[in-house]
Amino acid sequence: MSSLAVVTDSCASLPGGAYEEYDIVMVPYYVHIGKTAYRDLIDVTTDEFLDHMRAADELPKSANPGHGDYLEAYRTAAGRADAIIAVCMTSEGSGAYQAAVVAKREFAEEMPEVLVEVVDTRNVSMAHGWMALEAARAAQEGVSATEILRMINRMIPVTRMLQTADTLRYLYMGGRIGRAQHLVGSLLNIKPIISMEDGVIVALGQERSRARVYRRMIELIAERVGRGARLKAAIVHAGDAEAAGQLHQMLEDNFTCVELLTTNLSSALAVHTGPGTVGVCYFPEKVLES
Numbered sequence: 406m407s408s409l410a411v412v413t414d415s416c417a418s419l420p421g422g423a424y425e426e427y428d429i430v431m432v433p434y435y436v437h438i439g440k441t442a443y444r445d446l447i448d449v450t451t452d453e454f455l456d457h458m459r460a461a462d463e464l465p466k467s468a469n470p471g472h473g474d475y476l477e478a479y480r481t482a483a484g485r486a487d488a489i490i491a492v493c494m495t496s497e498g499s500g501a502y503q504a505a506v507v508a509k510r511e512f513a514e515e516m517p518e519v520l521v522e523v524v525d526t527r528n529v530s531m532a533h534g535w536m537a538l539e540a541a542r543a544a545q546e547g548v549s550a551t552e553i554l555r556m557i558n559r560m561i562p563v564t565r566m567l568q569t570a571d572t573l574r575y576l577y578m579g580g581r582i583g584r585a586q587h588l589v590g591s592l593l594n595i596k597p598i599i600s601m602e603d604g605v606i607v608a609l610g611q612e613r614s615r616a617r618v619y620r621r622m623i624e625l626i627a628e629r630v631g632r633g634a635r636l637k638a639a640i641v642h643a644g645d646a647e648a649a650g651q652l653h654q655m656l657e658d659n660f661t662c663v664e665l666l667t668t669n670l671s672s673a674l675a676v677h678t679g680p681g682t683v684g685v686c687y688f689p690e691k692v693l694e695s
Contacts, residue, residue, distance in 0.1 A: 408487055408488060408544075408547070408550075409486050409487075409488045409489070409490065409544040409548075409553065410430060410482035410483075410485060410489050410490075411427070411428075411429050411430070411489075411490050411491075411492060411540045411544060412429070412430040412432060412475070412479065412482055412490070412491040412492070412505075413429055413430075413432070413491070413492040413493070413534070413537035414431070414432045414433070414434060414469075414470060414493060414494060414501050415431055415432070415433045415434050415445040415673060416434055416445075416494045416499070416533065416671050417431075417492070417494070417530070417531065417533050417538075418530050418668055419534045419668065420639075420668040421668070427538065427541035427542060427545065428485070428541065428545070429537060429538075429541045430478045430481050431446065432470045432474050432475055432478045432501075433445045433446055433447050433474070434467055434469060434470060434671065434672075434673035435467065435468040435469075435470070435673070436454060436467050436673055437465055438454075438457050438458075438465045439461075445467075445671050445672045446671065446672070450669075451644070451670060452644060452669070454672035454675060455644045455672075455680045458675065458679070464676070465676050467672075467673040467674075467676040467677070469499045469501040469504060470501055470504055471504050472505070472507040475491065475501075475507075475508035476512055478508075479508060479509070479512045479516075479521060480515075480516075483512075486519075486544075488520040488522075488550045489519060489521045489522070490521075490522050490523075490524060490544075490553060490554065490557075491505045491509070491522070492524050492533065492536050492540060492557070493505050493524060493525055493526060493533075494526060494529045494533050495525065495527050495528055495529055495604035495605075496525045496527075496604065497527070497603075498529060498605075498606070502523065506523050509521045520550060522550065524536070524557055525604070526557070527601070527603055527604035528561070528566060528604070529566065529601060529674065530670065530674060530686055531639035531641050531668060531686035532564045532565060532566040532601070532686040532688075533564075534686070535560065535564055535637065535639065535686060535688060536557050536560050539556065539557075539560070540553050540557060543556065556692075559692045559693075560688055560692055563688050564686070564687070564688040565600065565686070565688065566601050567609070567622045567625060567684055567685050568600070568678065568682060568683070568684030569596050569597060569598055569599070569615075569619075569622065569683060570596075570597065570599075570678050570681055595612070596613065596614065596617070596618040597610075597618075598611065598612075598618060598621060598625070599684075609625060615648065619648075619651060620655075622652070623655050623656070623659050626656075626659075626660070626687065627659065630689050632659055632660070633659070633660060633661060634661065634689055635660075635661045635663050635690040636662055636663065636687050636689060636690060637662075637664045637665075637687065637690055638660070638666070638686065638687035639666040639685070639686045640652050640653050640665075640666070640668070640683070640684070640685060641667075641669070641670050641683070641684050642667075642670060642682065643670040643675040643678060643679070643680055643681060643683070644681060645680075645682070645683050648681075649667050653665065656685065670682055670684075
């Protein structure tokens with residue numbers, strides 16, 4: 406039995422099979438289409454959800470897991486570990502972190518001998534997914550909870566998401582526009598570049614075409630880490646495998662990609678960004694060094 410288990414939510418957007426391979430306990434978000442609620446990645450895949458979204462008369466909604474969902478996840482994890490790290494998306498954009506904290510208090514009354522630590526990654530998508538994935542890999546190698554938490558804390562300030570979509574309409578309608586509010590007047594006419602700073606959505610620029618926005622995304626990464634830098638990166642997309650392939654090649658051409666993954670954006674995030682979203686979540690490899 407591993408001494409530590411990792412719990413994370415479905416917004417981590419990990420590649421298929423990663424949860425099973427690294428024994429990560431996944432807590433699903435909920436997506437609502439009309440009056441029907443679905444558990445993200447359990448009752449509905451991203452592709453199925455996007456089909457619903459394109460055909461829907463009204464915008465679907467998402468809801469974060471409750472403390473009961475996290476409590477069940479802790480119980481599951483405790484069956485094979487004596488310590489648990491719950492890796493949550495930014496507390497600025499969801500109530501999942503608070504739900505995980507409440508569940509931690511309840512769980513402590515049930516099983517006080519099992520340590521639970523809850524992490525606010527201040528990020529989302531595979532930027533938060535990378536932290537869960539690297540934590541689970543370290544756990545399988547026998548790294549202690551203390552060292553894994555230190556690693557995650559090193560990752561938080563340097564793990565970055567860059568994302569673009571055909572429109573900001575879905576973010577705006579869902580109330581998740583954050584500090585990108587000033588772009589609303591051009592909702593249908595630009596290809597925005599969205600990122601996250603200290604847990605809040607921000608706009609880093611805008612272009613008039615997909616080709617130009619991809620080039621700008623590469624430039625922004627290079628400005629931050631240096632062209633040719635050693636990175637771990639993930640291409641995350643919502644129903645646009647062709648665009649994901651383009652970005653994949655551009656990353657390989659401009660950086661030393663120690664690991665380069667492609668994965669689907671979770672349905673709970675696609676609610677707010679819409680079909681056609683594509684992005685890069687990355688961090689410099691050196692941050693993993695203690």
